[in-house]
Amino acid sequence: MTRTDLRIVKTKEALHAALLDLLNDKVLEDITISEICRKAKVNRGTFYLHYSQIEDLFEEYFKEITADLARSYQEPYRHVSVLKPSELDPSTIQIFHHIEKYKPFYKIIFSKKVPMMYYYLLFEEIKSLLLHDKIASIEEEINHDLYSAYQANAIIGMILEWYRQDFSYNVSYLNNQLVKYINLKADL
Amino acid sequence: MTRTDLRIVKTKEALHAALLDLLNDKVLEDITISEICRKAKVNRGTFYLHYSQIEDLFEEYFKEITADLARSYQEPYRHVSVLKPSELDPSTIQIFHHIEKYKPFYKIIFSKKVPMMYYYLLFEEIKSLLLHDKIASIEEEINHDLYSAYQANAIIGMILEWYRQDFSYNVSYLNNQLVKYINLKADL
DNA sequence: TTTTTTATTGTACAGTTGTTCAATAAAAAT
DNA sequence: ATTTTTATTGAACAACTGTACAATAAAAAA
Numbered sequence A, B: 001m002t003r004t005d006l007r008i009v010k011t012k013e014a015l016h017a018a019l020l021d022l023l024n025d026k027v028l029e030d031i032t033i034s035e036i037c038r039k040a041k042v043n044r045g046t047f048y049l050h051y052s053q054i055e056d057l058f059e060e061y062f063k064e065i066t067a068d069l070a071r072s073y074q075e076p077y078r079h080v081s082v083l084k085p086s087e088l089d090p091s092t093i094q095i096f097h098h099i100e101k102y103k104p105f106y107k108i109i110f111s112k113k114v115p116m117m118y119y120y121l122l123f124e125e126i127k128s129l130l131l132h133d134k135i136a137s138i139e140e141e142i143n144h145d146l147y148s149a150y151q152a153n154a155i156i157g158m159i160l161e162w163y164r165q166d167f168s169y170n171v172s173y174l175n176n177q178l179v180k181y182i183n184l185k186a187d188l
Numbered sequence C: 001t002t003t004t005t006t007a008t009t010g011t012a013c014a015g016t017t018g019t020t021c022a023a024t025a026a027a028a029a030t
Numbered sequence D: 001a002t003t004t005t006t007a008t009t010g011a012a013c014a015a016c017t018g019t020a021c022a023a024t025a026a027a028a029a030a
Helices: A008-023 A031-039 A046-052 A054-077 A095-101 A103-109 A116-133 A144-162 A171-183 B007-023 B033-040 B043-048 B056-078 B094-099 B103-109 B117-130 B144-164 B171-183
Strands: none
Touching: A008 A046, A008 A054, A031 A046, A031 A054, A046 A095, A054 A095, A054 A103, A054 A116, A095 A103, A095 A144, A095 A171, A103 A116, A103 A144, A103 A171, A103 B043, A103 B056, A144 A171, A144 B144, A144 B171, A171 B144, B007 B043, B007 B056, B007 B094, B033 B056, B056 B094, B056 B117, B094 B103, B094 B144, B094 B171, B103 B117, B103 B144, B117 B144, B144 B171
């Protein structure tokens, strides 16, 4: 009745540790499955019992990171149940702060050769955060799924630009810019 | 003084044709370099002389597609030099129409296992289109690079959602929604 | 046309990949 | 404590990868 076999836990821990270790030396795309298994002292066949790619192993980390994103995003809501976007204070936006906190990971996530899968994890996470705190709109003709996708990816767009500029903007500048964009009417 | 050696042209054409041919049978990630070279009757070493991955070969197609995007985007501007966003008519938005036109390609581009590189090509293309036709803003504190990134990726967000729903919305619906989002103030 | 340049080929090699299978060892269940 | 279940191992295989190098053939330059 235990959650998972102890052997599986040990194997995965060893593989996780080995991958993190290798990431200090080289980029994800240069790391081989054989290499990870040698370092983890795990048979290569065992790797394939749990994963099919290195990316699947790395995905397990990244899910922990997006979980932290959800936590920090929801933090300002812990005391008030509804926050109107017009009352949005730059300091309540925690997303850019979160990205900066895990910068080394996001540098991997956004690199050219990495598969789209991580992008989707981030996209889905931000999308659902926006969807959940969206107040029932008066505007009936708005497709909420589409609009959340629009807004979530807009924010990721800023992050991509930030990444492209090697994270040279500081967090409060980005927060201020975001608030401006949200309150901006198209015909300004 | 010719642009490129005829042998190179022939080799690349053969590789292009072979890849397109194989894409009818299987997904990009299942295609091997050896396979392409066998079909193209090109030595495998020759492949590495021009590309380092299959993705680099595929990128050459995709660049032609984003060039078409730029053309169709700029089409409404051929007669007027400036279009104010407030005058934006849904029919002038050609992006969704373009995506639908090349749907099979974009299904590849947006698939989970494909590297981020194609996403960036699309992102950069749309970003620069937005940046070029942006009228000098009265609002001085807007960072145009960031704002273009924000807006460009917002649109891609809608496309991603569209893709996720297996392209079930029709183009004019998306155009109408986009116009709504652009004209929406945050505190509605 | 002849010479020069250079793209392509064929071969080879060590390493990785993905898969299979019987043997083993470790954990869970009784 | 013993039995049952199952995760891990090791070995083996064919195919792919990335790289190197000398030989060849094709194109460009003279």
